[in-house]
Amino acid sequence: GAVVSQHPSRVICKSGTSVKIECRSLDFQATTMFWYRQFPKQSLMLMATSNEGSKATYEQGVEKDKFLINHASLTLSTLTVTSAHPEDSSFYICSASNPMNTEAFFGQGTRLTVV
Amino acid sequence: DQQVKQNSPSLSVQEGRISILNCDYTNSMFDYFLWYKKYPAEGPTFLISISSIKDKNEDGRFTVFLNKSAKHLSLHIVPSQPGDSAVYFCAAFTSGTYKYIFGTGTRLKVLA
Numbered sequence: 001g002a003v004v005s006q007h008p009s010r011v012i013c014k015s016g017t018s019v020k021i022e023c024r025s026l027d028f029q030a031t032t033m034f035w036y037r038q039f040p041k042q043s044l045m046l047m048a049t050s051n052e053g054s055k056a057t058y059e060q061g062v063e064k065d066k067f068l069i070n071h072a073s074l075t076l077s078t079l080t081v082t083s084a085h086p087e088d089s090s091f092y093i094c095s096a097s098n099p100m101n102t103e104a105f106f107g108q109g110t111r112l113t114v115v
Numbered sequence: 116d117q118q119v120k121q122n123s124p125s126l127s128v129q130e131g132r133i134s135i136l137n138c139d140y141t142n143s144m145f146d147y148f149l150w151y152k153k154y155p156a157e158g159p160t161f162l163i164s165i166s167s168i169k170d171k172n173e174d175g176r177f178t179v180f181l182n183k184s185a186k187h188l189s190l191h192i193v194p195s196q197p198g199d200s201a202v203y204f205c206a207a208f209t210s211g212t213y214k215y216i217f218g219t220g221t222r223l224k225v226l227a
Contacts, residue, residue: 054135091156106151109157
């Protein structure tokens with residue numbers, strides 16, 4: 001299947017700093033990527049839809065100034081958590097859809113811990 | 116408003132027996148459904164999918180059944196193996212959007 005690479009897999013940062021997470025589709029061009037967040041023992045919640053060359057579409061309740069998404073190329077989307085706080089600590093996962101298939105492919109996820 | 120629900124948070128099954136994981140949805144616009152398997156601290160791995168024009172799809176030990184009138188789908192794993200122990204998520208989306216809505220997950224434990 002298609003490969004989506006996400007890194008870092010784990011990051012610890014101090015409150016008030018910003019953290020960037022990268023998501024790359026390695027073997028196909030992804031015009032659309034998605035960012036999810038998962039709290040312990042809960043479902044994956046869609047945060048935003050990342051569109052190549054245009055602004056991301058955020059789900060209700062997600063602060064777009066807090067979670068900056070950039071999709072500058074067909075193979076790379078980035079999520080930047082700005083001015084991180086402990087409550088931002090979570091597991092963040094990206095996915096990309098291959099136009100040739102229906103299923104989406106997920107990155108390995110990033111465990112963010114804000115101390 | 117939870118559009119996709121998995122009402123059983125956990126399930127334990129003996130090795131060799133059948134595992135049945137259930138999922139209900141409320142949005143009649145969904146026309147594609149998928150099951151993903153997830154280990155802790157990893158991204159989900161695709162298992163099997165079904166479009167709304169079908170009522171059954173089979174792939175090896177995995178079979179997904181869809182009952183559109185009841186807005187219900189299920190994943191059958193037979194025979195269950197200890198390596199199947201993981202959290203299983205069902206997901207749904209409307210064609211053309213790829214905007215997955217996930218259920219809350221069911222933790223499957225297959226006992227040796």
